[in-house]
Amino acid sequence: MNETQFNKVKEGQGFIAALDQSGGSSPKALRGYGVPDDTYSNSDEMFDLIHAMRTRIITSPSFGGDRLFGAILFENTLVREIEGRGSASYLWEVKGVVPFLKVDKGLEPEQDGVQVMRPIPDLEDLLGRGRESGVFGTKMRSVIKLADRDGIEANVEQQFQLGERILEAGLVPILEPEVDINSPQKSEAEAMLKQAILDRLDRLGDSGVLFKLTIPSVDDLYLDLVEHPNVVRVAALSGGYTHEEACEGLFRQRGMVASFSRGLVEGLSVDQTDDEFDAALDRSVANIFAASST
Numbered sequence: 001m002n003e004t005q006f007n008k009v010k011e012g013q014g015f016i017a018a019l020d021q022s023g024g025s026s027p028k029a030l031r032g033y034g035v036p037d038d039t040y041s042n043s044d045e046m047f048d049l050i051h052a053m054r055t056r057i058i059t060s061p062s063f064g065g066d067r068l069f070g071a072i073l074f075e076n077t078l079v080r081e082i083e084g085r086g087s088a089s090y091l092w093e094v095k096g097v098v099p100f101l102k103v104d105k106g107l108e109p110e111q112d113g114v115q116v117m118r119p120i121p122d123l124e125d126l127l128g129r130g131r132e133s134g135v136f137g138t139k140m141r142s143v144i145k146l147a148d149r150d151g152i153e154a155n156v157e158q159q160f161q162l163g164e165r166i167l168e169a170g171l172v173p174i175l176e177p178e179v180d181i182n183s184p185q186k187s188e189a190e191a192m193l194k195q196a197i198l199d200r201l202d203r204l205g206d207s208g209v210l211f212k213l214t215i216p217s218v219d220d221l222y223l224d225l226v227e228h229p230n231v232v233r234v235a236a237l238s239g240g241y242t243h244e245e246a247c248e249g250l251f252r253q254r255g256m257v258a259s260f261s262r263g264l265v266e267g268l269s270v271d272q273t274d275d276e277f278d279a280a281l282d283r284s285v286a287n288i289f290a291a292s293s294t
Helices: 003-011 026-032 043-059 087-093 123-133 149-168 186-204 243-251 274-291
Strands: 015-019 068-073 098-102 137-144 172-179 209-214 231-237 257-260
Touching (some): 003 068, 003 098, 003 231, 015 043, 015 231, 026 043, 043 087, 087 098, 087 123, 098 123, 123 149, 149 172, 149 186, 172 231, 186 209, 243 257, 257 274
Parallel strands (some): 015 068, 015 257, 098 137, 137 172, 172 209, 209 231, 231 257
Protein backbone atom coordinates (compact mmCIF):
# COMPACT_ATOMS: atom_id res chain seq x y z
CA MET A 1 0.00 0.00 0.00
CA ASN A 2 1.23 3.47 -0.86
CA GLU A 3 1.32 5.30 2.47
CA THR A 4 1.35 8.74 0.85
CA GLN A 5 -1.83 7.89 -1.02
CA PHE A 6 -3.39 6.34 2.10
CA ASN A 7 -2.73 9.49 4.12
CA LYS A 8 -4.22 11.65 1.38
CA VAL A 9 -7.36 9.49 1.23
CA LYS A 10 -7.73 9.47 5.01
CA GLU A 11 -6.82 13.07 5.81
CA GLY A 12 -6.88 15.03 2.57
CA GLN A 13 -9.36 17.79 1.89
CA GLY A 14 -11.85 17.49 -0.91
CA PHE A 15 -13.80 14.64 -2.44
CA ILE A 16 -13.77 11.67 -4.84
CA ALA A 17 -14.75 12.07 -8.48
CA ALA A 18 -16.82 9.12 -9.75
CA LEU A 19 -15.68 8.73 -13.36
CA ASP A 20 -16.51 5.03 -13.59
CA GLN A 21 -19.40 4.98 -16.06
CA SER A 22 -19.61 1.44 -17.45
CA GLY A 23 -21.33 -0.09 -20.46
CA GLY A 24 -24.73 0.30 -18.85
CA SER A 25 -24.38 3.89 -17.65
CA SER A 26 -22.21 5.36 -20.42
CA PRO A 27 -25.04 6.07 -22.92
CA LYS A 28 -26.93 8.14 -20.33
CA ALA A 29 -23.74 9.96 -19.35
CA LEU A 30 -22.98 10.75 -22.99
CA ARG A 31 -26.52 12.00 -23.61
CA GLY A 32 -26.16 14.32 -20.62
CA TYR A 33 -22.90 15.56 -22.15
CA GLY A 34 -24.66 16.32 -25.43
CA VAL A 35 -23.60 13.21 -27.37
CA PRO A 36 -26.69 11.43 -28.79
CA ASP A 37 -26.92 7.65 -29.17
CA ASP A 38 -26.66 7.79 -32.96
CA THR A 39 -23.17 9.31 -32.70
CA TYR A 40 -21.71 5.82 -32.20
CA SER A 41 -22.57 2.41 -33.65
CA ASN A 42 -20.85 -0.04 -31.27
CA SER A 43 -19.40 -0.31 -27.76
CA ASP A 44 -15.84 0.45 -28.90
CA GLU A 45 -16.94 3.78 -30.35
CA MET A 46 -19.01 4.50 -27.24
CA PHE A 47 -16.06 3.85 -24.93
CA ASP A 48 -13.85 6.06 -27.10
CA LEU A 49 -16.33 8.90 -26.60
CA ILE A 50 -16.70 8.35 -22.87
CA HIS A 51 -12.91 8.26 -22.49
CA ALA A 52 -12.66 11.53 -24.40
CA MET A 53 -15.15 13.03 -21.95
CA ARG A 54 -13.22 11.69 -18.95
CA THR A 55 -9.95 12.93 -20.42
CA ARG A 56 -11.37 16.42 -20.87
CA ILE A 57 -12.49 16.45 -17.25
CA ILE A 58 -9.27 15.05 -15.79
CA THR A 59 -6.94 17.28 -17.85
CA SER A 60 -8.93 20.43 -17.07
CA PRO A 61 -7.13 22.93 -14.82
CA SER A 62 -10.29 22.85 -12.68
CA PHE A 63 -9.60 19.20 -11.76
CA GLY A 64 -6.73 18.55 -9.37
CA GLY A 65 -5.47 17.27 -6.05
CA ASP A 66 -6.06 20.57 -4.28
CA ARG A 67 -9.82 19.92 -4.22
CA LEU A 68 -10.10 16.22 -5.05
CA PHE A 69 -8.28 13.46 -3.23
CA GLY A 70 -9.53 10.54 -5.32
CA ALA A 71 -11.15 9.44 -8.57
CA ILE A 72 -12.86 6.17 -9.53
CA LEU A 73 -12.15 4.68 -12.95
CA PHE A 74 -13.88 2.00 -15.01
CA GLU A 75 -11.95 -1.15 -15.96
CA ASN A 76 -11.92 -0.11 -19.63
CA THR A 77 -10.13 3.10 -18.67
CA LEU A 78 -7.30 1.13 -17.07
CA VAL A 79 -5.79 0.23 -20.44
CA ARG A 80 -6.26 3.68 -21.93
CA GLU A 81 -3.90 6.64 -21.80
CA ILE A 82 -4.21 10.31 -20.95
CA GLU A 83 -1.58 12.52 -22.58
CA GLY A 84 0.71 9.54 -23.14
CA ARG A 85 0.42 8.05 -19.63
CA GLY A 86 -1.74 5.29 -18.23
CA SER A 87 -4.94 6.81 -16.84
CA ALA A 88 -4.27 5.79 -13.22
CA SER A 89 -0.66 6.96 -13.46
CA TYR A 90 -1.75 10.31 -14.91
CA LEU A 91 -4.23 10.87 -12.09
CA TRP A 92 -1.61 10.42 -9.38
CA GLU A 93 1.64 11.57 -10.96
CA VAL A 94 0.28 14.61 -12.82
CA LYS A 95 -2.86 15.59 -10.90
CA GLY A 96 -2.10 14.33 -7.38
CA VAL A 97 -5.42 12.45 -7.30
CA VAL A 98 -5.53 8.90 -5.88
CA PRO A 99 -6.92 6.36 -8.41
CA PHE A 100 -9.60 3.78 -7.53
CA LEU A 101 -11.02 1.07 -9.81
CA LYS A 102 -14.62 -0.07 -10.17
CA VAL A 103 -14.53 -3.89 -9.94
CA ASP A 104 -18.17 -5.02 -9.84
CA LYS A 105 -19.86 -6.57 -12.88
CA GLY A 106 -23.33 -5.20 -12.33
CA LEU A 107 -26.33 -6.38 -10.33
CA GLU A 108 -28.40 -9.51 -9.89
CA PRO A 109 -32.21 -9.27 -10.15
CA GLU A 110 -33.96 -7.94 -7.06
CA GLN A 111 -34.56 -10.43 -4.24
CA ASP A 112 -35.63 -9.66 -0.66
CA GLY A 113 -35.73 -5.97 -1.50
CA VAL A 114 -32.09 -5.76 -2.63
CA GLN A 115 -29.87 -6.31 -5.64
CA VAL A 116 -26.59 -7.95 -4.77
CA MET A 117 -23.63 -7.95 -7.13
CA ARG A 118 -23.13 -10.46 -9.88
CA PRO A 119 -20.19 -12.84 -9.42
CA ILE A 120 -16.76 -11.40 -10.20
CA PRO A 121 -14.92 -14.51 -11.46
CA ASP A 122 -11.77 -12.65 -12.50
CA LEU A 123 -11.46 -10.52 -9.36
CA GLU A 124 -7.91 -11.54 -8.44
CA ASP A 125 -6.72 -10.97 -12.00
CA LEU A 126 -8.43 -7.59 -12.12
CA LEU A 127 -6.90 -6.58 -8.79
CA GLY A 128 -3.48 -7.61 -10.04
CA ARG A 129 -3.85 -5.52 -13.17
CA GLY A 130 -5.05 -2.65 -11.04
CA ARG A 131 -1.98 -2.81 -8.81
CA GLU A 132 0.31 -2.94 -11.83
CA SER A 133 -1.40 0.15 -13.25
CA GLY A 134 -0.96 2.13 -10.04
CA VAL A 135 -4.46 1.79 -8.60
CA PHE A 136 -4.74 2.36 -4.83
CA GLY A 137 -8.20 0.96 -4.15
CA THR A 138 -11.45 -0.34 -5.58
CA LYS A 139 -15.19 0.32 -5.61
CA MET A 140 -18.16 -2.01 -5.92
CA ARG A 141 -21.86 -1.19 -5.90
CA SER A 142 -24.95 -3.06 -4.77
CA VAL A 143 -28.45 -1.66 -4.21
CA ILE A 144 -31.02 -1.68 -1.39
CA LYS A 145 -34.62 -0.90 -2.33
CA LEU A 146 -36.64 -1.96 0.71
CA ALA A 147 -36.18 -2.26 4.47
CA ASP A 148 -35.93 -6.04 4.36
CA ARG A 149 -33.59 -7.18 7.11
CA ASP A 150 -32.61 -10.47 5.45
CA GLY A 151 -31.93 -8.75 2.16
CA ILE A 152 -29.87 -5.99 3.73
CA GLU A 153 -27.84 -8.49 5.77
CA ALA A 154 -27.07 -10.48 2.61
CA ASN A 155 -26.18 -7.32 0.71
CA VAL A 156 -23.78 -6.03 3.35
CA GLU A 157 -22.25 -9.46 3.95
CA GLN A 158 -21.39 -9.75 0.26
CA GLN A 159 -19.77 -6.31 0.35
CA PHE A 160 -17.64 -7.25 3.36
CA GLN A 161 -16.61 -10.65 1.98
CA LEU A 162 -15.39 -9.08 -1.25
CA GLY A 163 -13.83 -6.20 0.67
CA GLU A 164 -11.79 -8.63 2.73
CA ARG A 165 -10.48 -10.30 -0.44
CA ILE A 166 -9.51 -6.90 -1.81
CA LEU A 167 -7.68 -6.00 1.40
CA GLU A 168 -5.79 -9.30 1.21
CA ALA A 169 -4.69 -8.33 -2.30
CA GLY A 170 -3.14 -5.11 -0.95
CA LEU A 171 -5.77 -2.64 -2.13
CA VAL A 172 -8.24 -0.54 -0.13
CA PRO A 173 -11.92 -1.09 -1.00
CA ILE A 174 -14.80 1.33 -1.15
CA LEU A 175 -17.93 -0.60 -0.14
CA GLU A 176 -21.04 0.84 -1.78
CA PRO A 177 -24.37 -0.62 -0.60
CA GLU A 178 -26.51 2.11 -2.15
CA VAL A 179 -29.99 2.79 -0.80
CA ASP A 180 -32.30 3.75 -3.67
CA ILE A 181 -33.37 7.39 -3.21
CA ASN A 182 -36.84 6.43 -4.45
CA SER A 183 -37.32 3.69 -1.88
CA PRO A 184 -40.64 4.04 -0.01
CA GLN A 185 -38.75 2.81 3.08
CA LYS A 186 -35.55 4.80 2.63
CA SER A 187 -35.02 5.94 6.23
CA GLU A 188 -35.88 2.50 7.67
CA ALA A 189 -33.54 0.80 5.19
CA GLU A 190 -30.73 3.22 6.06
CA ALA A 191 -31.08 2.49 9.79
CA MET A 192 -30.87 -1.26 9.09
CA LEU A 193 -27.92 -0.73 6.78
CA LYS A 194 -25.99 1.24 9.38
CA GLN A 195 -26.47 -1.47 12.00
CA ALA A 196 -25.49 -4.24 9.58
CA ILE A 197 -22.26 -2.36 8.83
CA LEU A 198 -21.47 -1.69 12.49
CA ASP A 199 -21.99 -5.38 13.29
CA ARG A 200 -19.21 -6.30 10.86
CA LEU A 201 -16.58 -3.59 11.18
CA ASP A 202 -14.65 -5.13 14.06
CA ARG A 203 -13.86 -8.22 12.02
CA LEU A 204 -11.56 -6.11 9.84
CA GLY A 205 -8.92 -6.13 12.57
CA ASP A 206 -6.34 -3.44 11.90
CA SER A 207 -7.55 -2.87 8.34
CA GLY A 208 -9.76 -0.03 7.16
CA VAL A 209 -12.26 0.44 4.35
CA LEU A 210 -14.14 3.32 2.79
CA PHE A 211 -17.89 3.51 2.36
CA LYS A 212 -19.90 5.16 -0.39
CA LEU A 213 -23.45 5.64 0.85
CA THR A 214 -26.61 7.43 -0.20
CA ILE A 215 -27.11 10.81 1.50
CA PRO A 216 -29.28 9.74 4.45
CA SER A 217 -32.80 10.94 5.24
CA VAL A 218 -31.75 11.51 8.86
CA ASP A 219 -28.89 14.00 9.06
CA ASP A 220 -25.64 12.68 10.58
CA LEU A 221 -26.98 9.11 10.56
CA TYR A 222 -23.56 7.84 9.52
CA LEU A 223 -21.49 9.87 11.98
CA ASP A 224 -20.79 6.66 13.94
CA LEU A 225 -19.18 5.25 10.81
CA VAL A 226 -17.20 8.42 10.14
CA GLU A 227 -15.70 8.13 13.63
CA HIS A 228 -15.09 4.36 13.61
CA PRO A 229 -11.39 3.33 13.65
CA ASN A 230 -11.91 0.79 10.85
CA VAL A 231 -13.42 3.36 8.51
CA VAL A 232 -10.97 5.37 6.40
CA ARG A 233 -13.60 7.70 4.93
CA VAL A 234 -17.35 7.87 4.32
CA ALA A 235 -18.36 9.26 0.93
CA ALA A 236 -21.79 10.18 -0.38
CA LEU A 237 -23.13 9.25 -3.79
CA SER A 238 -25.40 11.59 -5.72
CA GLY A 239 -27.71 8.69 -6.55
CA GLY A 240 -29.98 10.49 -9.00
CA TYR A 241 -30.15 13.76 -7.09
CA THR A 242 -29.39 16.92 -9.04
CA HIS A 243 -26.12 18.72 -8.36
CA GLU A 244 -27.90 21.26 -6.16
CA GLU A 245 -29.89 18.65 -4.23
CA ALA A 246 -26.83 16.48 -3.65
CA CYS A 247 -24.70 19.38 -2.41
CA GLU A 248 -27.46 20.64 -0.12
CA GLY A 249 -27.97 17.18 1.38
CA LEU A 250 -24.25 16.51 1.80
CA PHE A 251 -23.66 19.89 3.45
CA ARG A 252 -25.78 18.72 6.40
CA GLN A 253 -23.74 15.52 6.98
CA ARG A 254 -20.76 16.05 9.24
CA GLY A 255 -17.65 14.18 8.17
CA MET A 256 -19.04 12.84 4.89
CA VAL A 257 -17.42 13.81 1.59
CA ALA A 258 -18.76 13.55 -1.93
CA SER A 259 -18.21 10.84 -4.49
CA PHE A 260 -20.46 12.26 -7.18
CA SER A 261 -20.91 11.19 -10.79
CA ARG A 262 -23.99 12.96 -12.14
CA GLY A 263 -23.52 15.68 -9.53
CA LEU A 264 -20.01 16.36 -10.88
CA VAL A 265 -20.64 16.39 -14.63
CA GLU A 266 -24.01 18.18 -14.61
CA GLY A 267 -23.72 21.32 -16.75
CA LEU A 268 -20.80 20.06 -18.86
CA SER A 269 -21.26 19.82 -22.62
CA VAL A 270 -19.25 18.56 -25.56
CA ASP A 271 -20.15 21.78 -27.40
CA GLN A 272 -18.63 24.11 -24.81
CA THR A 273 -15.38 25.89 -25.58
CA ASP A 274 -12.48 24.92 -23.34
CA ASP A 275 -12.91 28.13 -21.34
CA GLU A 276 -16.65 27.50 -20.91
CA PHE A 277 -16.05 23.87 -19.98
CA ASP A 278 -13.35 24.69 -17.44
CA ALA A 279 -15.49 27.41 -15.87
CA ALA A 280 -18.50 25.09 -15.56
CA LEU A 281 -16.35 22.32 -14.07
CA ASP A 282 -14.75 24.80 -11.68
CA ARG A 283 -18.17 25.86 -10.37
CA SER A 284 -19.19 22.25 -9.90
CA VAL A 285 -15.95 21.28 -8.14
CA ALA A 286 -16.12 24.37 -5.90
CA ASN A 287 -19.68 23.58 -4.81
CA ILE A 288 -18.91 19.92 -4.11
CA PHE A 289 -15.69 20.82 -2.28
CA ALA A 290 -17.60 23.21 -0.02
CA ALA A 291 -20.30 20.61 0.69
CA SER A 292 -17.57 18.05 1.53
CA SER A 293 -15.92 20.34 4.07
CA THR A 294 -18.52 20.21 6.85
